[in-house]
Amino acid sequence: MSLSFILVEPARAANVGAAARALKTMGFNELILVNSSAHQEDEARWVAHGAADILDNIRVVPSLASLREEFDLLIGSTARERGSAKVFLTPDELNGRLQQHEGGKVGLVFGREASGLSNEELNTCDLYTYVPLKNEYPSMNLAQAVMVYCYALSNLDARIGIQQTQAPxxxxxxxxxxxxxxxxxxxxxxxxxxxxxxxxxxxxxxxxxxxxxxxxxxxxxxxxx
Known part of the structure; x- marks a missing residue:
């Protein structure tokens, strides 16, 4: 299984740089941006601090939909919606779900700093995940959310394949x-x-x-x- 982190239209270069640093620190290497060039700003490289290779290899795509056929599983990170029929997994629950994954490409999708993912983008995803918060405000910013998932999923390589029961x-x-x-x-x-x-x-x-x-x-x- 390969896991890619996908940022949809990030506006702040600092968030992209911090996300790259989080990936590098926890052993991940693929960061994809949707409709954004924030990684090309100097601030992104300053904040990345040692993760320049992640920034240099960033791939930019025009839309989340353009990635659909490339990925076997897309996971949308979002705030939990009360009354929604969607199943929202915590980072730990997502870790357990991916332990049962039978290979292929998985993409973890993060929305815009101000507005998150659109309904259309959420409908493109297969699974949904959220970070439970003690207080609704102040909420985590984009880079902090990426770091939480990098940490929560960093041990997948050691544990993947223990239970091979998930449907292909x-x-x-x-x-x-x-x-x-x-x-x-x-x-x-x-x-x-x-x-x-x-x-x-x-x-x-x-x-x-x-x-x-x-x-x-x-x-x-x-x-x-």
Whole structure:
């Protein structure tokens, strides 16, 4: 498994430099920016302090959607939404989830300093994670959030593969597509909470359950057709 950190439209060069330093410190090496050139400012290099190689190898892409096909799993970091059907994992829970990951490319996505990720960008992701805070204010800034996840996930290499029970990403993506077709045929595509609950739940399935869900969805589609 490879883990990349993705920053969507970061505005402050200092945050990019601090994020690069966090990656370097905890053993990660791929930082991707969406629609931003903040890493090219002098301040980013000053703050990075020893992580110039991370900055030099930053890749810039036009949108999060442009990365979708490249990554088997995209994880959106966001504030927890009360009443949402989404499943929000803490950093420790995310660590446990990724321990069961069967390889492939994983991207951890961070939103803008001021507004976070848009709803469209969140819908591009497969899983969601948040950092529980004792107080809602002052909240962590972008660089601090990146450091929290770098630390929380830094031991993945030593622990990955202990439990190989998570459904393969290709199987999960195929089931999500099949679920979308099923929802459309059942005319429930406008029920956003139900749709989100179903698709988020698919990303949590282990291999055996995913196979059974594939069979159930196929049987339902045959009867509906």
């Amino acid at each position: 990403d290709a199987q999960v993506q195929a089931l999500k597509a099949k679920a979308e077709v099923l929802l459309e045929k059942l005319a429930v595509t406008q029920d956003d909470k139900l749709r989100a609950w179903l698709l988020d739940g698919v990303a949590q399935l282990q291999s055996r359950d995913c196979k059974m869900a594939h069979q159930l969805a196929s049987d339902l589609l045959k009867h509906i057709d």
